[in-house]
Amino acid sequence: MPKPDLLCLVQLLDNTIQTFTVNKQDAGEVLLEQVCNQLGLQERHFFSLQLRDSNTTIVAQTHSPRWLEANKPLKKQLKGVVSPFYLTLRVRFFISDPNSLQHDQTRHMYFLQIRSDIREGRLKCPLSAAVVLASYAVQSELGDYSPDLLPGYLSKSHFLPEQDDDFLSRVEALYPGHRGLKQSEAELCFLNTARTLELYGVELHNAIVSTSVCLPLTLPSDAPL
Known part of the structure; x- marks a missing residue:
């Protein structure tokens, strides 16, 4: 060889x-x-x-x-x-219904990709949806809420390009309600929420329309370039 x-x-x-x-x-x-x-x-x-x-x-x-x-x-x-x-x-290819994915590991990769896209600003997300998504992400990573968690336990967590204490407080308020969800179940709930976003499965590409103007172009993730 x-x-x-x-x-x-x-x-x-x-x-x-x-x-x-x-x-x-x-x-x-x-x-x-x-x-x-x-x-x-x-x-x-x-x-x-x-x-x-x-x-x-x-x-x-x-x-x-x-x-x-x-x-x-x-x-x-x-x-x-x-x-x-x-x-x-x-x-590269976002399925419209994440429930159709056959394996937990595939759904976990989808979860990591979408969370990263939201955190880095590649996938725009209304604040209300971001709170729900972040609460499922916390359930996935920390498991069931415990009263022993110290105040501000999410202070170093990064969910959005720009977030404030009010956002984290809303996430902390919603998170305990997910008690009982396993990691795979929390991530599937995350994906089912993410699929409702307007730009779910869409990538932004720069399109040059003149020598001095560069505009963002939206394409489905499986569109040929």
Whole structure:
């Protein structure tokens, strides 16, 4: 077998970074398969990898990063890019009904993706819906509310690009009502709330309409670019 000669650093949906090695002759799907195997993802057709320019941009959010093409050799897609190569795992295809997803791990990845999109401002969310979503996220991460939690226990939690104490107080008030929900159940409730958002499953891309004007363009997440 040829010796692996491409080092790829992939940022996962929990923001950890994992290292993978592939051959330059391999197609993009080989790397994606490695990542999905590492995570135990079975419904991998919903996911893909996005290319980043360098380690300085792996955690930065850009409007129109390139998707790794599944059937194209990596050496052609990474041409001109210095090793190691930086990519991010993302949900590429958003299903309209999250209840149709077959595996908890897939729903968990959807949950992480949407929470990140809301937190980073990529998915706009009315404040009332944001409170509900955040309360389910807290239930997922902390489990049932306990009176032993100290006041301000959410003070370091980040749910929105801009949030204030009033927002966190509303989340804290709603969270105890989710008692009894398991992590997977709380995340499914989160997804069923998120699916009602106007821009659920839509990506924003920059469209240049003149030499000096750049406007955001909304496209379904599965639209060809």
